Amino acid sequence: MCLILWSYSHSCADAFIGINWGRLSSQRLIPSMVVDLLLQNDITNVRIFQQSANVLEAFSDSGIRVTVGLSNSLLDRYMNESTLQWWIEDKILKYEKVMRFGYVTIGSNPFTIYPNSKLYFNVVDVAKNMQKQLYNNSISYLKTTTPHYTDVLNLTSSSKPSEVDFRDDIKAKMIEYVRFLRDNDSPFLLTVYPIDFVNTYDLDLEFAFMDKKSTHIVQDINATYTNAFELLYDSLHWALTKAGAGMVKIEIGAIGWPTDSYRGASVENAERFYRTFLPYIASGRGTPMRPNQNIDVFLNTLSDENRMPVELGLFQRHWGIYKFNGEPKYKIDLSGKGRDILPSTAKGVIQMPNRWCVFNKNNDDPMLVETMKNMACNVSDCSSLEKGGSCSTLSYEDKVSYAFNRYFQTMGQASESSNEKCDLGGLGKVLADNPSKGGCDFPVEILSAEYVVEGETFGSAGERLYGRISSSMGLLVLLLLRMII
Structure with a gap:
């Protein structure tokens, strides 16, 4: 079937496999290296978590569709039209002629119920205001959306998708939000981590994989669920339907498998997860409630981030498909064809x-x-x-x-x-x-001669941490000496 992608114009295309790129690391690949790495691997969609000029300029004329956005901590600052207009001019209009944009994300999992998490109820108002300003600037093709974690749903260990709805404490706000998506042809961006779901509810770890080896099976009306992804995806479908927004497109804003510091987190299991998940996405077969439907996904994440907050777990620093130096951790075919290959290694890295x-x-x-x-x-x-x-x-x-x-x-x-x-x-x-x-x-x-700009960065698997200068004159001198030698 035909999928609508929002870029310069509406076009018919296959679902994409994109990737998230976070930069909360003490040493990091410079933007031009990342652009080159994505192109080497035929990745045409990226969601970035820092929109400083050097990052945006690196993606100019690359052909890569870039999703940009605001962190939770910036929502209060961008409540009025004048500040939103400044942001649009600085991040969108300045680059519109040389860059392809995907979406504008407003906030990051703003209604999550993890410990010490704050609920950002103004996220819906900011999303509406941003969309209005985008229309006013004649860039109506660019849609706003918000990444929401699966805990916006009233899930339990025995949940059947047809019984799931949005949480009671946010239900009114979520209904308002998803109807806004419906009326503006915007997608619902879902953050879903199968490994976290099975660990949170102490389910069979095999249920997090898609190779049908789990002893945990969920029967719901005429649908049978043998894996967490399809169950969670269809649970959201039911919640949307109950909210009067059953036709809203569901895209996956973040999905992945950590390689350390969690039950089931390992290089071997990450490779196994992607080996079945990516061909499933590429097949376009959809889910029991949305069969024969393409599903766009952003994989989480390009590389490890050793500055990520760990309140949600130490594994938050180990989502990377790549090590911090641009070397792949395991075999993964990012095309979804299921080939037994390593992805390309980053070029130009100086260790x-x-x-x-x-x-x-x-x-x-x-x-x-x-x-x-x-x-x-x-x-x-x-x-x-x-x-x-x-x-x-x-x-x-x-x-x-x-x-x-x-x-x-x-x-x-x-x-x-x-x-x-x-x-x-x-x-x-x-x-x-x-x-x-x-x-x-x-x-x-690796040598790094960059810094993360304070106030513009939030982690790929969580919320903004802080700005940190990672360069020093000593490193710059050493870099120059090595280049000369």
Whole structure:
């Protein structure tokens, strides 16, 4: 069947497999490298989480359709028409002639009920105002939508899709929202993580995969569900129908599989999930309630983000299909054809020297060792050391070494407090031999000469964290020296 894609004009096309690109990392690929990587892999749709000029300019004339948006933390600021007009001029009109835009997303999972989450009820008003301003600027082809997590639905461990509706506490607002989508031909952007669904409700992990090996089967009227994705997708369909918006198109704003720090999170399981999920998407067979229908998806996410907030779980830092250095973690055919291939590797990446900082095993002051380990983890990312992580079975001394190395790499293999670069209270030493053990990788990071702009960034799997400068004059000098050499 024919699918409408909103770009310069309405056209008939197959469903797309796009990708999310978040930048909450201490070292990150520069935008031009990312554009090249996407083109190498024939990815023509991307959802970005930072709209600074250097990012938008990198996508100019690339042919890639770019979805941009506002984070939750910016919703109050963009309530009135004048500020929305400024945003449209700065992010859309300035680039419209050289860039293809997908959607404008308003907020990010604004009604999620995870601990410490704030509900952003003004998200619907901002979406309406943004759409009005887009019409006023004669860019009515560009539609506004909001990514919503599956917990906007009143799901339980025994939910049947036909019994599902929107949560009572947000039901009135969701009805208002989905009718706005209906009246403006905008899609509902659903954030869905099958692994999180089965873990939250303690279901059979196999139900998160799509290869029909699960013992958990849900029978609903004339439909049989053997996997979480189809069940969750059709649950939203029923909620939309009950709200008078049954024909609203459902697109997947984020779906993926973490590779660390969660039950079932591993490189092997991520590869297995995509091996069946992507051909399913490419087949266009749809779901029991929406058969023979194309489903557009944004995979989450391009690369790991070691600065992501971890309130929702340490696995939030491990969604990447790629490592932070642009190397693929596993085989995945991003075309959906199911081929047994690795995706293309990022080109032009400059890795820091092959050296690692480890614990020198001086245990004279155990309290100092623990203090320095904690300090190193607070500055960097030690999520792989926690229960269920790929490095959780290391000895205590090796865990200290892992923490020291993550700190050392995050700081650009340099410490502002010591000329020795790996001093750490006199407990560290530099090695030229890789100390990785078993499935625990001691990474060497890449040179990065960029910063994330404060106030414009929110993570690909969550909400905005903070701006952080990751470059330093020392790194820039080292980069120039290596280029000269």
